[in-house]
Amino acid sequence: MKLAILSRAPKAYSTQRLKAAALQRGHDVRVLNTLRFGIDLTGDEPDLQYRGKRLSDYDAILPRIGASITYFGTAVVRQFEQMDVYTPNTANGIANARDKLRATQILSRHNIGMPATTFVRNRGDVRAAIERVGGAPVVIKLLEGTQGIGVILAPEVKIAESIIETLQSTNQNVLIQRFVSESKGRDIRALVVGDRVVAAMRRTAQGDEFRSNVHRGGTVEGVSLSPEFEQAAVRSAQIMGLRVAGVDMLEGADGPLVMEVNSSPGLQGIEAATQLDVAGAIVDYIANQVAFPEIDVRQRLSVSTGYGVAEILVHNNGSFVGKTLGETELGERDITVLTVHRGTSVIPNPRNRVVLEAGDRLLCFGKLDEMRSMIPERRKRRARVRKLPAEPIPAAE
Secondary structure (H helix, E strand, O other), X not given: OEEEEEOOOOOOHHHHHHHHHHHHOOOEEEEEOHHHEEEEOOOOOOEEEEOOEEOOOOOEEEEOOOHHHHHHHHHHHXXXXXXXXXXXXXXXXXXXXXXXXXXXXXXXXXXXXXXXXXXXXXXXXXHHHHHHOOOOOEEEEEOOOOOOOOEEEEOOHHHHHHHHHHHHHOOOOEEEEEOOHHHOOEEEEXXXXXXXXXXXXXXXXXXXXXXXXXXHOOEEEEOOOOHHHHHHHHHHHHHHOEOEEEEEEEEEOXXXXXXXXXXXXXXXXXXXXXXXXXXXXXXXXHHHHHHOOOOOHHHHHOOOOOEEEEEEEOOOOOOOOOOEOHHHOOHHHOEEEEEEEEOOEEEEOOOOOOEOOOOOEEEEEEEHHHHHOOOOOOOOOOOOOOOOOOOOOOOOO
């Protein structure tokens, strides 16, 4: 495999480890400065220049796109995608993860546990927003901060208002987020590769610092995740469109709370904490995808008019819960279940005796009209009933 690592820091630990892991496995690997690419749109097909010369052919790329070059970096990755060069992290996935508000909006639609979050722009809306997330103390986050920079804990409402007003006066957009007190100074970083967590560590802040980032002096230790935490990490990465990601989670009272999905996770802390070859796992995954690539079944199977691929969710109160696939009579409706996704596991080509559980996702091929009728109608917003103040009782005459 010929692999290009897109990085502006060739001497950084993560870049060096990825390069060494690829070389140890006999791959041809180059570290290419992302900013030295030129996107060539002059011909009939998409092309790239590197250092002013036509780029040679590559089987795959591994993007390590820094926050300061997100726009140009994702444009380069997108060009590689259009040239049919494999990338574990797509341009859209990187852009989605880099914007904290966009990432939160996407994850919130997929039943991923997260700290209560609001986003407002008008000064007059700030106090109400703080109340919606549970009141002070609150965490204030810049939308594109990294390594704990731009994350502030405001202990009181007035202090929070002052901080937000100051940041907004400099054209900074901020999120207001509930402070998860039970996880103060601690979080979990799970390194997701493909459809599994290959390593995980707990980061603990030092002293009175509430941010546990290693760059802020936090200590790390390897941990084994429960299935609940592993499922949250894998699903979050996949929802964002990332096959290599660091997923940061808080240990909430009711389970994992996803804080952030990082498209260019550092490897030094997690490899030191776990003594695992995370770089090797990433390279192996990319090599396997190059040798046996995933396909977009929607494009491959939608060959007949009226037929296609859809995902059907088994809802908690749905009629499929507790039934076998055979009892659902999907086959009689000309619908074939290709796989059953259950948490972090996959049941390929499931048999009719497989019993369905709430939360299962069925990847199906069949008549689109039939499958469309099985998808619930779009939820309507529930009207909030505002309580009116009671009318005063007139005094007796």
